[in-house]
Amino acid sequence: MIKAAYLHIPFCEHICYYCDFNKVYLQGQPVDDYIQAIEQEMKLTLREFPSDKLETIFVGGGTPTSLNEQQLDRFCEGINKNLPKAADVEFTFEANPGDLSKEKLQILKDAGVNRISLGVQTFNDHLLTKIGRAHRAKDVYQTVDNIKSIGFDNISIDLIYSLPTQTLKDFEESLNEAFSLDLPHYSAYSLIIEPKTVFYNLLRKGKLPTPGEDIEARMYEVLMEKMESRGLHQYEISNFSKYGYESRHNLVYWNNESYYGFGAGAHSYVNGIRRSNIGPLKKYIDCINNEELPIRENHQVTPSEQMEEEMFLGLRKTAGVSISKFNEKFNRDPLELFSNEINELASKKWIEVNDDNIYLTKQGRLLGNEVFQMFLGVID
Template identity: 80%
Template sequence: MMKAAYLHIPFCEHICYYCDFNKVFLKGQPVEEYLQALDEEMNITLQEVPAEKLATIFVGGGTPTSLNEQQLERFCQSINDRLPKAEDSEFTFEANPGDLSKEKLQILKDAGVNRISLGVQTFNDELLTKIGRVHRANDVFYTIETIKTAGFDNISIDLMFSLPTQTLTDFKQTLNAAFSLDLPHYSAYSLMIEPKTVFYNLQRKGKLPTPGEEIEAQMYEILMEEMDKHGLHQYEISNFSKPGFESRHNLTYWNNESYFGFGAGAHSYIEGFRRSNFGPLKKYIESLHNRKLPIFETHRVTRSEQMEEEMFLGLRKTAGVSISKFTEKFGQDPRHLFADEIADLTRKQWIEVTADNIYLTKQGRLLGNEVFQMFLGVFD
């Protein structure tokens, strides 16, 4: 059953040095044609795969709020016309500090958007410049106040650590600034150097002074400790919230459930198939202009792959993998299917197994990627 939809707006007014998402500079782009294509993709897809009322809709990018007021209003209307929403659905828009005018916030509010996710990354202005961000710390405080005044109470911010030249002291100061906002949800990610980014090219030239793995691990431990001290529950490796404010959309991914993905470069998981859309805007728009879905690649997920994904996605959650739910879903006990892997990881004290859960230990969270890799290709 389809519960979720992701929509991608690829336009940005600037490109961050670490970003490898599908994005383009906004200036001179065919925004109107893109929004029309997005509307058509939703139309065709829902005709082929009718959906019950969606529990969560997430609009990401790029920068969705780089759209002007008229474009934003048209886009929101398109979403509401095409996608059936449950009464209590979570409807999230990503935004950048400084992008959200009172007019844009009112458009979002009128359209039923009830959650804002803000890309902050750090409160150190010098570091913001180094990573290619154009906002400053003061913009964050002003934007959050504007969002709250507009009537939004479900607000999340993204933070990053292990940034070039970042110190433990600086990261602690960023966390203190973040906690002063008293928000219900925080996400925090370590810097990943991805191909085709400015940082990747700098690293290859030896010109990217990152703190190193030891400092990165210390930052992550500080993050977990400070979030806990401030009453924020770590429900996933990189996500923390007050009770009831967990990201329902992201939980769709970690619970290995189906979802629609609309837009250039977007990914879907529909009826046992993972598929990705064309990334280039021209190809995406042309395909839909001819009333054809813009599918670049499709992969049928085998039963073995589904079970592997259930493990490594589920282990991202601090609650871990439910043994009873896994058994109900696949008709087999994960403790038997992955006996060797579970025994090895338990011996290393990276996971714990209880009567109905398999989950990462605190040490396991520090080594999450190594744990997840243990469940890849098990049945090959």
């Protein structure tokens, strides 16, 4: 059963120095043709892989709200016309502070969008400049006010820590500013420097002064402490919320469930096959115009890979992996299947096992990637 859909808008008015997502500068791009193509992809996909009701829809990018009012209205209309939605669907749009007018917000509200995710990253204006962001801290406050005034109450913001030249004090100040907004959901990620980004090129030249692993680890500890003290529970390594405001869409990924991916460069997981779409816009649009699904690569996930993914994706959640659900899904006991790995990690106090869950300890969350790698390529 397919529960979720992700739609990708690759257009940006500014390119951030750390971003490696499929994106292009907005100016001069065939935006209207792209909107038509992604609507056609929805039709082609649902014809081949139907679904009764989607529980979550997430529009990301790029910058989805870089579309003008008419384009945004048309895009939302295409979603509502082609994707079957559950009555209580979680419908999220990503946006940047400063480019989300009340007119655009009203279009989203009228289209049934009920969750907004803002890419804030930091409240330090100097750091915002250093990472290539166009907005400033004042834009965040104004944008959140606008979002609330239109009637949205499910609002999330993203933060990034371990930024170049960022100090622990800088990060704590950003957290305090974020808390002043009194939002129900916060995500915070450590900076990962990816190939083909501005930061990657600077790092190779020795011109990217990062805080270092020790400061990064301390930032993460402070993050967990401050979130807990504010009554925001950590339900995943990088995500914190008031109860009832967890991101249902992201939980689909971490629960290793099926989802559609629409748009240039989007990924999907349908009928046990992980697919990636064609990335370049012209090739994507041409493929759709030929009535073909724009698939760049297919990978049939083997039963062994499914079980390994169930472990390292599920361990991202603070609740961890349910032993009984794993048994029910695969007819295998994870405690037997991964006995060596679980015993080793438990001896290091990186994971714990209770009656029905295998989960990371607080120390284990600091070393999450090392834990996850233990479950790769284990099953013959």
